Amino acid sequence: MDWSLMFNNLLFPLLTLMIASNAGANPQLPGGEYSVDAKGIQAFSLPVKNLTPKELTSFMVGNSLFRSNWVTNGASVDKLQGLGPTFNARSCSGCHMNDGRSAPNNTSGPAGVGVLFRISTAKGEPHAVYGDQIQPQGILTVKGEGEPYIDYQEKFYQYNDGEKYSLLHPSYSIRNVNYGELGEVLISPRVAPIVIGLGLLENIPQKDLLKNADPEDKNNDGISGRPNWIIEGKTKRIGRFGHKANRPSLRAQNSGAFLGDMGITSSLHRDQNCSKEQADCTSAMELKRLEINDEDLERMIFYTAMLAVPKRRMVNVQKITQGEKIFEQINCIGCHVASFTTGPSVQKQLSKQKIFPYTDLLLHDMGEELADHRPDQLASGTEWRTPPLWGVGLIKVVNNHERLMHDGRARNINEAILWHGGEAKKSQQQYIQLTKDERLALISFIESL
Amino acid sequence: MLSLLLFLTIHFAEAKTKTLAPDAVTKVIDQYAQLVTGTYKVTLEKTEELESEIKNFLKNPSSENLEKSKAAWIVARKFYSKTEAYRFYGGPIDADQTGPEGFINSWPVDESYIDYVKGDAQAGIINQKEKFPKIEAKLLRSLNTKDGEANIATGFHAIEFLLWGQDLNAKGPGNRSFEDYIESKNANAERRQTYLKVVTKMLVEDLENVLTPWENGSFVKELKKETNGAAIQRIMTGLTTLSFDEMSGERMTVAFAKKDQENEQDCFSDNSLKDLAANQEGILEVFEQTGLKDLFSETKQTAKISSLLKSNLETLQSIQATFDVIVLNPKHAERKKIQKLILSLQTQARLMDKLGENYGLELNVQ
Numbered sequence: 001m002d003w004s005l006m007f008n009n010l011l012f013p014l015l016t017l018m019i020a021s022n023a024g025a026n027p028q029l030p031g032g033e034y035s036v037d038a039k040g041i042q043a044f045s046l047p048v049k050n051l052t053p054k055e056l057t058s059f060m061v062g063n064s065l066f067r068s069n070w071v072t073n074g075a076s077v078d079k080l081q082g083l084g085p086t087f088n089a090r091s092c093s094g095c096h097m098n099d100g101r102s103a104p105n106n107t108s109g110p111a112g113v114g115v116l117f118r119i120s121t122a123k124g125e126p127h128a129v130y131g132d133q134i135q136p137q138g139i140l141t142v143k144g145e146g147e148p149y150i151d152y153q154e155k156f157y158q159y160n161d162g163e164k165y166s167l168l169h170p171s172y173s174i175r176n177v178n179y180g181e182l183g184e185v186l187i188s189p190r191v192a193p194i195v196i197g198l199g200l201l202e203n204i205p206q207k208d209l210l211k212n213a214d215p216e217d218k219n220n221d222g223i224s225g226r227p228n229w230i231i232e233g234k235t236k237r238i239g240r241f242g243h244k245a246n247r248p249s250l251r252a253q254n255s256g257a258f259l260g261d262m263g264i265t266s267s268l269h270r271d272q273n274c275s276k277e278q279a280d281c282t283s284a285m286e287l288k289r290l291e292i293n294d295e296d297l298e299r300m301i302f303y304t305a306m307l308a309v310p311k312r313r314m315v316n317v318q319k320i321t322q323g324e325k326i327f328e329q330i331n332c333i334g335c336h337v338a339s340f341t342t343g344p345s346v347q348k349q350l351s352k353q354k355i356f357p358y359t360d361l362l363l364h365d366m367g368e369e370l371a372d373h374r375p376d377q378l379a380s381g382t383e384w385r386t387p388p389l390w391g392v393g394l395i396k397v398v399n400n401h402e403r404l405m406h407d408g409r410a411r412n413i414n415e416a417i418l419w420h421g422g423e424a425k426k427s428q429q430q431y432i433q434l435t436k437d438e439r440l441a442l443i444s445f446i447e448s449l
Numbered sequence: 450m451l452s453l454l455l456f457l458t459i460h461f462a463e464a465k466t467k468t469l470a471p472d473a474v475t476k477v478i479d480q481y482a483q484l485v486t487g488t489y490k491v492t493l494e495k496t497e498e499l500e501s502e503i504k505n506f507l508k509n510p511s512s513e514n515l516e517k518s519k520a521a522w523i524v525a526r527k528f529y530s531k532t533e534a535y536r537f538y539g540g541p542i543d544a545d546q547t548g549p550e551g552f553i554n555s556w557p558v559d560e561s562y563i564d565y566v567k568g569d570a571q572a573g574i575i576n577q578k579e580k581f582p583k584i585e586a587k588l589l590r591s592l593n594t595k596d597g598e599a600n601i602a603t604g605f606h607a608i609e610f611l612l613w614g615q616d617l618n619a620k621g622p623g624n625r626s627f628e629d630y631i632e633s634k635n636a637n638a639e640r641r642q643t644y645l646k647v648v649t650k651m652l653v654e655d656l657e658n659v660l661t662p663w664e665n666g667s668f669v670k671e672l673k674k675e676t677n678g679a680a681i682q683r684i685m686t687g688l689t690t691l692s693f694d695e696m697s698g699e700r701m702t703v704a705f706a707k708k709d710q711e712n713e714q715d716c717f718s719d720n721s722l723k724d725l726a727a728n729q730e731g732i733l734e735v736f737e738q739t740g741l742k743d744l745f746s747e748t749k750q751t752a753k754i755s756s757l758l759k760s761n762l763e764t765l766q767s768i769q770a771t772f773d774v775i776v777l778n779p780k781h782a783e784r785k786k787i788q789k790l791i792l793s794l795q796t797q798a799r800l801m802d803k804l805g806e807n808y809g810l811e812l813n814v815q
Contacts, residue, residue, distance in 0.1 A: 038813060041539065046813055056815065060698040061706045069601055071559040074566035076615045076623075076716050079709040080557055090559075090601065140562050140577065285568055296707065400545055 025339065025354035030390045030449060031197050031309025032342070032353025038310045043394045044099040044196050048308045048349040055302070062303020065296060066092045066099075070262055072139045073285040082291025084263040085142040085274060085284040086135035088116050092257070095192035099307055101395050102192040103403035104150055104170075111148040111189070115407060116261065117174065118188040124375045129179050129277045133260050142280045146177035148189070157418075160433040167418060169369075170409050179278050186374035186381075189407040190243050194398075196391050198241070199305030201357060202250055203342040203350045206238050212337055212360040223334045223423050225362030228378045228385070240361050243406040244376040245385035250301045258300075264291045306349065309390055313448050323445025326438055330430040335364055335386045335423070358389035358449055367421020370405065382422060393447030413443050466809040469678045473744055478672050478680055480739040485535050486663040488731070492532055493656045495525040499608075500649045507642045510630040519612050523720055526605060529554070530724045531731030537690040538683035541662040549655040552590075552603050556714055558610055559601040564641065567617060574602070575640045584643045586651050603648050604655075606717070611645045613717035619710055619773045622719040682810040684741065688732050689798040689812050696728055697794035701787055710773045719771040726765040732797075733758045745804055754800045761793055 029035040034048040047059045069090040070083040089095050095102040095114055102114030111117070117134040119127055126132040136144040153169045172187045215226035228239035230248045239245035247253040255268040263273050267290060274281035292300075314320060327333055337360040345351040363383040373381035384406055392413065396402045402412040410416035420428040431439065499521040506514040536543055536550060543550040560566050564573040574581045574592075581588065589603055614625025628634035630642055662668040672680040700721070704712040713721040736742050736758060742751045768775075768783050775781045795815075802814035 036813070037811065040811070042813060047815055049815070051815070057702055057706050060694075060702050063694075064699050064703040069555070069557060069559070071557050071601070072561035072572075074568050074572060075557065075560045076617065076711040077557045077709065079707050079712065083559070140573065140580075299706075 025341075025356075027339075027356050028312045028314070030312060030356040031200060032349075032355050034308060034349040034353070035311045036308040038308075039313060039394070039397065041098060041398055043310045044194055044307060044391065044398050046308045048306050050349070051306070055306075058299045058302045059306055061296065061299040062301075065292075065300050066096070066303060069094075070264060073287055079293075079296065081287060082262075082264045084135075084137070084139040085272070085281040086138050086145055086278070087263045088133075088135055088137065088261045089113055090137075090262065092262075095261075096195050098398045099195040100398040101194050101401075101403070102408070103399070103401040104189070104191065104408045108150060108152045111150045111172075115148060115150070115189050115191055117148045117172065118190060118374065118376075119174075119182075119185045120188075120374055122184050122186065124186070127182070127185060129275045130177070130182060130185075131273065131275065134174055135261075135263070135273070138281070139284060142278075142284055143178040145179060145278075146174045146182065149173045149175050150189075159436075159439075161436060163436065165414070165418065167415055168409055168411070170407060179275075186372065188243075188372040188374040188376070191403065191406070191408040193243075193387065194391050194395065195304055196307045197309040197355070197357060197388065198250055198307070199347070199350045200309070200342055200353060200355050201240055201359075201361065201388065202305065203345055203353075204240075204340045204355075204361070205343045208340055209238055209240075209361055213362055221331070221334060222426050223331075223364070225335060225360055225364050225386070225423075226378075228363050228376075230377055238361075239377065239385075242376075243384060243387075244379035245361060245363055246376045246379065250304055251297075254300050254304060255297065258292060258297075266290055266292045266297050267294055305347075309355075310394060313393065315448065316444060319441045319444040320448050321445075322438070323441035323443065323448075326434065326442045327445055330427045330434075330442075332427055332442075334427070335360055335362070336389055337386075356390065356449070359386045362386060364424070365422040366424060369421050370419060372406075389446060389449050392449060413446055414439065417442075467746075467807055469681060469744060469808055473740075474678065474681060475673060477684075477740045477744055478669060481684055481735065481741070482663060482666075482669045482672075484734060484739050485532070486660070488528065488531050488535075488734075489656065489660045489663060492525065492528040493653070493660055495521070495528050496649075496653055496656055499525045500653055503608075503645060503649050506627075507630060507646065510627045512627050515612065515627040519718065522605075522608060522612060523718070523723070526715070526720060526724060527727045529605065530727035531734065533695070533728050534687050534691055534731035534735050536687055538686045540683070540687075541659050541668055549658060553605060553652060553655050553659075555601065555604050556606050557716070558604070558606045560610060560615060562602050563607060563610060563644070566615060575644050576637050578637070578640065584640055584647060586647050586654075589647060589651065603651055605652065606715075607648050608645065608652065609715060609717045611641070611648070616711055616717050616719065616773070619771075619777050622771075623717040678808050678810055681741070681744065681808075682805065682812065684735065684739075685801055685805055685810065685812055688735060689801050689814050691728060691732060692794045692801075693798035693814055696725055697791050697798075700725060701791045701794075704772065704776055705787070705791075708776065710777055712776070713772045716773075719773060721772040722765065722768050722770075726762065729758070729762045729765055733762060745807070747804060747807060750800065750804045754797065754804065757793065757797050757800065761790060761797060764790055764793075 036046045038046055051059060068080055070080050072083055073081045075081050083090060104115045105112035118132055119130060119134055120132060121127055130145055134145050134148060136147055138144045151171045154166050155169055156164060156166045158164045172189055174182055213226050215224050217224040228245040229236055230239045237248035239248050241247040241253040247256060255266045258264040258266055259269040259273055265272060336358040338358055339354060339356045342350055342353045342355060363379050363385055365382045366384050371382040375381055404410040404416035405419055410419050417431050502518045502521040506518045539545060542548050561569060561572040564575045566572050613623030616623040630638050632638045700714055714724050715721045742755060745751050764786055768786055770783045775783050775787060798814045802812040805812050
């Protein structure tokens with residue numbers, strides 16, 4: 001009897017299951033009961049199970065809206081008109097390919113469509129002409145705003161055990177602007193994150209997120225996560241989505257992205273994204289209506305809420321178990337909080353689910369090297385939201401790359417860990433002191449999530 | 450107690466999943482490759498015929514010659530639609546980074562990007578002489594990939610737009626005048642001619658590039674390297690994804706739900722229902738003519754699938770109306786057929802999913 005094989009493939013998962021099912025939770029199901037079995041290129045594109053026929057229709061329409069190219073006004077296909085006049089991409093999936101993650105170009109030069117540049121004046125306000133985001137593309141008769149550029153500098157370091165590693169240090173600029181001088185601007189480069197489990201994240205009770213907040217580090221553990229409070233009119237809600245957690249809801253995130261990234265107006269963003277100095281932009285053909293109607297916008301929101309989280313991939317249980325211990329020992333778990341239970345919801349797939357996203361959704365100071373120095377609502381120029389780690393191991397299957405951190409500067413999980421600074425510096429230092437075996441075990445654990 | 454539980458788990462787990470005999474799988478792969486190669490070959494031939502009709506039309510622009518070109522487009526389109534059953538698993542048509550599916554079949558095309566539209570007579574590359582002095586394949590390929598997203602101004606639907614023009618009402622398809630191609634009647638007729646010639650040639654080239662890895666056996670080699678039925682999973686993924694996500698979902702459900710008159714694949718020619726029938730033919734051919742059906746010992750299940758594939762095909766072929774008309778009219782006589790098809794195309798995918806489950810194939814049908 002091969003006990004180690006038995007242990008790896010059966011006993012351990014079974015034991016976890018037995019313990020977990022007593023607690024109503026199963027870490028093998030990071031998205032709760034409705035997690036899906038998916039390991040291939042479609043891993044992020046599946047709906048949660050048991051949608052009703054009507055819900056499935058909404059999901060399909062949302063999927064269609066997500067994948068379809070939007071076109072210039074004047075087209076036969078009435079409900080896909082509205083692109084631009086300036087834009088970053090023609091469709092959501094242009095960056096969120098296969099409902100996944102985008103990457104910057106590999107070498108110094110044009111940044112590529114996968115990175116968007118948020119900008120602001122030195123004071124942190126939108127630029128008078130270029131707004132708060134550079135749109136490099138234009139419809140045929142409208143010039144794009146400018147070309148985002150990356151300059152990489154490779155720097156070399158070594159682990160405690162003497163083995164060397166390198167990191168790519170990017171610097172950013174915008175060239176060939178078309179609507180007048182840009183002047184001094186703060187640039188925040190951002191890649192598109194994966195689109196799974198968002199309805200679940202949206203449904204974590206606010207009070208549970210706040211339980212992890214400790215802005216004054218009262219418990220003296222070096223971690224001082226805090227919420228990005230977003231005020232919209234009379235409401236004040238915690239930001240959950242976006243690299244600096246500046247969007248409190250999927251409605252805000254989707255409608256904001258529609259306008260900012262593709263130039264699509266909606267009832268939440270009624271005005272086109274042109275400044276008066278952009279004459280060709282303001283004189284482009286406009287529709288006498290909003291470019292996406294409320295019904296379709298709701299379906300988009302539903303779609304982004306209901307993409308399923310893939311089950312854990314327990315490729316090597318021994319290594320993963322070892323890695324999990326290290327994850328806790330060096331306190332990755334201090335910000336990448338393992339689990340939450342979602343609140344009640346009329347949508348059963350989102351209701352009272354024990355989920356394992358490995359994020360506290362809070363802002364943390366990540367140090368000078370990662371800083372963009374551009375504030376965003378309450379987030380400072382050195383703060384970033386903890387991203388969820390679920391699905392991170394599948395990015396290479398879905399999107400054929402492993403570029404991580406807010407701007408994709410890390411070429412893989414190992415480099416992502418090495419970039420951690422600020423509140424995470426202590427953990428990063430401990431990581432460098434691990435043996436190679438231990439580092440690989442930790443990465444195995446993270447890849448399994 | 451625990452070890453008994455474990456023993457039973459292992460025992461039952463093993464009893465549940467069957468394996469496909471490797472020799473039988475190889476045979477199916479070979480027959481599948483034969484079918485696919487043959488269908489792409491015919492598609493290429495018909496597209497070359499389309500090219501020659503277009504060349505003739507452009508030499509002698511007339512209403513009659515325009516109709517001949519349109520007829521040739523419809524024929525080529527029929528065979529291309531069958532080949533959509535070979536999509537969705539990273540084969541030569543849509544392999545990451547290299548698959549030309551978007552260049553061939555992208556929808557919607559950005560009409561204003563190509564030519565004049567209602568409300569803007571000067572729209573499009575064709576009418577922008579100063580900005581685009583020379584229209585050539587190099588330009589169109591680079592424009593299409595400049596912003597990282599290919600495929601807005603080439604392929605079947607670009608040609609369709611250039612032959613039929615915009616379909617602005619449901620009374621019929623687009624109705625572009627042949628005089629758009631006559632220099633004395635239209636300021637940019639010559640550029641339009643060039644554009645049409647160039648995109649048609651590009652389409653032929655792209656189809657040649659898809660055929661090659663099938664014809665020279667290189668892709669079959671890759672399929673044969675797969676183990677544990679993975680090759681069969683790939684082949685079946687093409688069938689289930691086309692049935693469920695594309696035909697039932699994108700092309701029927703979405704169009705109806707959005708009540709958007711021209712939200713149909715062939716929005717200029719109103720040929721969409723014929724495309725769907727040809728899609729279904731493609732699926733049926735793979736299931737029946739490659740030995741795929743006989744790979745499985747569950748004859749009750751496979752018979753049910755065969756029967757459903759055939760009846761769905763018959764229903765599609767029987768619909769008397771164009772898609773946009775049915776979308777716009779809530780009381781249309783043929784509407785029930787579409788609604789039934791939406792569900793039974795899902796069923797055909799689910800039945801294949803269940804069949805594959807017996808062998809541990811992961812088809813992920815909802």
